Amino acid sequence: MSEPVVDIEQGTLKGCEAVDYHGGPFLKFLGIPYAEAPVGELRFKAPVPPKPWTGVRDATKEGPECPSGDMYFTYYIGNEDNCLNLNIYTKSLPKPNETKNAPVMVWVHGGAFTTGCNKADFYGPGYLMTQDIVLVAINYRLGILGFASFKDKSLDVPGNAGLKDMRLALKWVKKNIDKFGGDPDNVTIFGESAGAAAVHYLTLSPTTEGLFHKAIIQSGSALNNWSWGKNNSTEIAKCMGYKETDEKTILQRLRKESAKSIVAGQKKMKENFLPSCIRPWGPVVEPPSEHAFLTESPVQIMHRQGSRKIPMIIGYNSKEGFLFELVRRQYSGVSLPEKFELELPYELELDHEHEKTKELAEKVKKHYFGEDVCNEDNIDQVYLLKGDVNFIHGIQRMIKLQAKHSDQPVYAYRMSLMSDLNYFSTFALSKNFTWTIFVTFMSKVSPVMRNYFKHHLKNMPKKQIHGVGHADDLFHLFHTFFTPTIEKGSQEDLYIQRFVKMWTNFAKYGDPTPHDNDEILNSIKWTQFNPEEKHFLDIGHDLKMTGDVDRERMQLWDEIYETHLKI
Incomplete structure (x- = not known):
């Protein structure tokens, strides 16, 4: 069979064939540039559309990641040249004089806005491509390179370059996806963690109108404090070792640095994961301008009118706070809660030294720990606290506000499925974390090690705690470099099919369960x-x-927000 070829606005692309996890055929076109390389004067700026090329461009290999540390192993990956690329997977191409209109699903990866990529090692398409959809996976700029935010308006670096990358990618999809058999008038954006927060931001921005028609938001929200950044020239100068304080000078120096040195400098900035602190890298509210993505806070928009009035699936996993275990193993200095004032979100603008704040902190402590001291014996309550304040309450607020303001359906879920596919929890809770890291790495570089990794995951000693951790849902939607072979008809196969069917039904019909006899x-x-x-x-x-899941814990935070949130 001849190689698939597609003509798009920029030129001609040559793709290749692949098979889904059940053996069904599909086509893939990889590493397609949707923007010019963000280098030179374009570094930190809003992206610009790609220039055309001559001849046939090879789209059979994935493009580079945007510069960052590897999501699992932290070593440097990527480069700026063609990092703003996307991968497209389709069941078939439209025939001449025929228009094939499959629903389009655009995936936005997570990674705290500092890491992650669109590669099939992490987000393999084999599960989703059992259904008749067109799947698009995008890259966007990360960390300092994606979220540098300077106050000096003359520099034209207000922030949100990473979000503007997503916006341009969606514009590219709207113009070109019909050539791959996709329907530009039926686009669903979906993402997890920071990718979910990004999807929420996309629905909040007035500049994305008409670029998508549905949204799936998994374990993240623009109402989660960790998804907000700030003007960060001071932090950038500090982690890069610059003595200068003038933003223009800082920007000039940054433009001369290699991407690798910027990522290395960024790692020197110790991130604070406490709810009471704002992270240095992430989306910001911009002053009005030609390229501005968002000029009003997500909280104000959601309370006034909600986000884009489109069908949405929004949800989370039952024990999101397992992520805390991974964080404290990867970052030195992260400890169990002691001063509970630091567990109160900074958006509440509380004075930590005020007696009323100390009383509120004590109320939170008692709600989760009673009269006990927070320690390893009640670590499960720590996971609940961390999950609630960092993820679940913000996501539930988003669900309620969207349902209040929108005339379009909101489908809410909580994942409680504990299965052998819940790799992230297993990874985070491993009792021999260093060995698990090593075996995971070996499974990436050596296919022979993958069967061993499967055996290791099932049999390694780990904390026996009930619940579904942050990112465990991903392994039911995407194949990864360490996923073992899934046997057709197995329990894991059924779980995958359920997720895939609901998600793709929603993309097709705006309803995840349209058929009564499925x-x-x-x-x-x-x-x-x-x-x-x-x-x-x-x-x-x-x-x-x-019904109203996690009601008792959410009531506490509802009361706190009703009393203290200023909007």
Whole structure:
């Protein structure tokens, strides 16, 4: 069979064939530039459309990552040349004089806005491509390179370059995706963690109108404090070792640095993961300008009108706070909560030395720990606290505000499914973390090690704590470099098919369970969320509708926010 070829606005692309995890065929076109390389004067600026090329461009190999540290192993990866690329997967191309209109799903990866990429090692398409969709996975700039934010308006570096990359990628999709068999008028954006927060930001920006039509937001929100950044020239100068304080001088020096040295400098800045502190790298509110992405805070927009009025799936995993375990193993100085004032979100603008704040902190401590001291014996309560304040309450606020303001359906879920595919929890809770890191790395460089890794995951000693950790849902949607072979008809296969069916049904119909007799989905009907009944789908070993989930813990934070949030 001849190699697939597509003509797009910039030129001709040559792709290649692939098979999904059930053996079905699909096509892939990889490393396609949607913007010019962000180098020289374009570094830190809003991206510009790519120039055309001559001849046939080879799209059979993935493009580079945007410069960062590897998500799992932290070593430097990527380069700026063609890092603003996307991968496209499609079941087939439209025939001459024919228009094939499959729904389009655009994936935005997570990674705290500092790491991650669109590569199949992490987000393999083999599960989703069992369905008739067109899947697009994008890269965007990260860390300092993606979220440098200077106050000096004359420098034209207000921030949000990474979000502007996503916006341009979606414009590229709208112009070109029909050539790959996709419907530009039926685009669903979806993402997890920082990718979910980014999807939420995309629905909040008035500059993205018409670029997508549905959204799936998994374990992240623009209402989560960690998803906000700030003007950060001072932090950049400090971590790069610059003595200068003038922003123009700092920018001039940065433009001369290699991407590798910028990523290395960024690593020197110790990130503070406490809710009471703002992170240095992330989205910001910009002053109005030609390229501005967002000029008002997400909190103000959500309370006034909600985000874009489109169908949405929004949810989270039952024990998001397992991520804390991974953080404290990877970063020195991260310890169990002692001063509970530091667990109160900074957006509440509380004075930590004020007696009322200390009383509030004590109330939070008692809610999670009673009269006990926070220690390793009640670590599960730490995970609940960290998950609630960093993820779940912000996500539930988003769900409620969106349902209040939008006339379009909001489908809410909580994943409680504990299966052998929950690799992130297993990874985070391993009792021999160093050995797990080594075996994971070896499975990446040596296919022979993958079977050993599967055996290691199942049998290694780990903390026996109930719940589903941050990012565990990903392994039910994407194949990774360490995923073992999934046997057709196995329990894991069923779990994958359920996730894939609901997500792709939503992309096709705007309804994740449109068919009453779908046996894979237990013939469940996913009821829309409304502010009165607060319907959630519990995604466990079975699918079932449930009521106001995590109500008792959320009531505490609702009361705190009602009393202290200034909007």
